[in-house]
Amino acid sequence: MTQANSKTGILIEMENGLVKETSLGVMTAAAGSEIYALILGNGAAGAKEKLAEYGADHIVSITASGDVSASPDLQAEVLVQAIKEYQFDTVLGTASTTGKDQFARLASIIDEPLVSDCVKVNIADKTAVKSHFSGKTFATLKVTAAVFLCTIRPNSIEAAAAPAAGEMLDFAADAKDPGLVKIVETKQAGDAKLDLTEAPIIITGGRAIKAAENYSMLDACADKLGAAVGASRAAVDAGYAPHTMQVGQTGKTVSPRLYIACGVSGAVQHFAGMKTSRVIVAINEDKDAPIFSKCDYGIVGDIFDVVPVLTKKL
Amino acid sequence: MKIFVCVKHVPDTAATIKVAGAVGFEDGDLKFIANPYDEYGIEEAVRLIEKQGGEVVILTVGKPEAVSTIRGAMAMGADRAILVTTNCQLLDSDLTAKALKAAMDKDGPGDMIFTGKGSVDTESFQTQYRLAKALGLAVVNEVSTLAIEGDKAIAQRESGGGAKQVIEMGLPCVIGATKGLNEPRYPKFPDIMKAKKKELKEIGLSDLGIDVAQGRVTIENLEPVPERSGAKMLEGSVGDQVIELVRILKEDEKVL
Numbered sequence: 214m215t216q217a218n219s220k221t222g223i224l225i226e227m228e229n230g231l232v233k234e235t236s237l238g239v240m241t242a243a244a245g246s247e248i249y250a251l252i253l254g255n256g257a258a259g260a261k262e263k264l265a266e267y268g269a270d271h272i273v274s275i276t277a278s279g280d281v282s283a284s285p286d287l288q289a290e291v292l293v294q295a296i297k298e299y300q301f302d303t304v305l306g307t308a309s310t311t312g313k314d315q316f317a318r319l320a321s322i323i324d325e326p327l328v329s330d331c332v333k334v335n336i337a338d339k340t341a342v343k344s345h346f347s348g349k350t351f352a353t354l355k356v357t358a359a360v361f362l363c364t365i366r367p368n369s370i371e372a373a374a375a376p377a378a379g380e381m382l383d384f385a386a387d388a389k390d391p392g393l394v395k396i397v398e399t400k401q402a403g404d405a406k407l408d409l410t411e412a413p414i415i416i417t418g419g420r421a422i423k424a425a426e427n428y429s430m431l432d433a434c435a436d437k438l439g440a441a442v443g444a445s446r447a448a449v450d451a452g453y454a455p456h457t458m459q460v461g462q463t464g465k466t467v468s469p470r471l472y473i474a475c476g477v478s479g480a481v482q483h484f485a486g487m488k489t490s491r492v493i494v495a496i497n498e499d500k501d502a503p504i505f506s507k508c509d510y511g512i513v514g515d516i517f518d519v520v521p522v523l524t525k526k527l
Numbered sequence: 528m529k530i531f532v533c534v535k536h537v538p539d540t541a542a543t544i545k546v547a548g549a550v551g552f553e554d555g556d557l558k559f560i561a562n563p564y565d566e567y568g569i570e571e572a573v574r575l576i577e578k579q580g581g582e583v584v585i586l587t588v589g590k591p592e593a594v595s596t597i598r599g600a601m602a603m604g605a606d607r608a609i610l611v612t613t614n615c616q617l618l619d620s621d622l623t624a625k626a627l628k629a630a631m632d633k634d635g636p637g638d639m640i641f642t643g644k645g646s647v648d649t650e651s652f653q654t655q656y657r658l659a660k661a662l663g664l665a666v667v668n669e670v671s672t673l674a675i676e677g678d679k680a681i682a683q684r685e686s687g688g689g690a691k692q693v694i695e696m697g698l699p700c701v702i703g704a705t706k707g708l709n710e711p712r713y714p715k716f717p718d719i720m721k722a723k724k725k726e727l728k729e730i731g732l733s734d735l736g737i738d739v740a741q742g743r744v745t746i747e748n749l750e751p752v753p754e755r756s757g758a759k760m761l762e763g764s765v766g767d768q769v770i771e772l773v774r775i776l777k778e779d780e781k782v783l
Contacts (some may be wrong), residue, residue: 275736310687311686318655321660322660326654328650343650345749346647347650348752349544350552350751350752351753358762363727393665394700397681397694410687414783447625456707457689463564463714470782481540505760508755508758509758511758512760522769526773
């Protein structure tokens, strides 16, 4: 089968009525195949222009009966129906918190292999490249499957415009909720922050941040950069930041185009979570800190001297 | 209450992985540990049993050397263990889930099942979902808070951007544990000694009717990720360094 006549469904993620940048990158990963952008719930009409610009041949607005937002299993059942309806050869999504959960559920239902958190994908060969051993190796995996399922690590494939027709389609699913799990509440974070996993730029504070309130210095810089703020394990363990901000082993895996580590020593476990970032900048007072041997650009200096200047010069 | 905890024997996260051949790695001298996320599952299970009574059964699919990891889990308080042995270095998630289910069927059903949110070797993040599907049970992954109330479990998981979902499900259920759920204990010497005498059953993967050749995911290539080296260290006053950095990020790297 060549890529040209294969059908790919892309699960599009939306935020505040807009298509997430990371979803556009996932469409680019499927370039060359016939692309169906799948949108669960409202928002397809508003997303049409953007999706067509980035390669959607078809845009499918999927509606379902029942409370889809309260049941991840029902969501997966609905997506399975769409996969069967359009007979996709491949279905791709983002390896976000939501995407990883959705794909694992739907892969279990249709009993097909799933390659999670890929940095490269080849639809024609059904192969994908992903991290093994916490970023120390890349594995190329080949799957034998009727439907090739992959989630793509956010920001690992840069979105490229590829104008297509963007034909609007409607699909009404009639799926049953197995009734096993129910989301009863969603607690929003104190102040809405950019999602770390999907942020294009991240600025992280390590142990040298010294106190929780000093993260405001990084927040100010992040605002100028359009960045999310992360923390190292040392900073989380010291109580300076919540675990939701932790980058690295036992925290989040991120792959932004720019990663700025402020006062992070650079343990192997930290690199496990950010090694595939495109550009890594380190700012650290200790010129012998391990992070300087594994970054792209380094500034030796006190973060409390350097970061405010950086914020000003941006 | 009977709780299964699925524990994977994985290379130490601090260890260097040496690729051997096209698709394997040298594991002879490599230090192995319990998958870090699974430890949160072990701790949670042991705490539940300490409160409510019952037993914690460790279930591992791995090479015979995984016994060391299992003994560590027993030293944390698990009562007994089942090791499904295979010589496969990186068994795929689907076969692993099938092996776990078959071992559970043989041992008798559990009231709860814990796994880690994922394993740090293959990073596939799906075995718990496949296991839950095969057992017809509820599954919630990346759980950082858990409460058991009667025959109901209430779990919290992060849903992106720091927001948290509160999810209810009936028991039995499958919980994928992550950091925040608890602080795993360090076993004391007497517990380590006691663990050596606890029951450990071994079953071959093929004795459970599972054929590795049926795997639908094949590793075609495994290669080290090149390490960065020779970072460009900026020089001059703080102001000069920052100006040069911003210029590089804008003009050379085009990331700003």
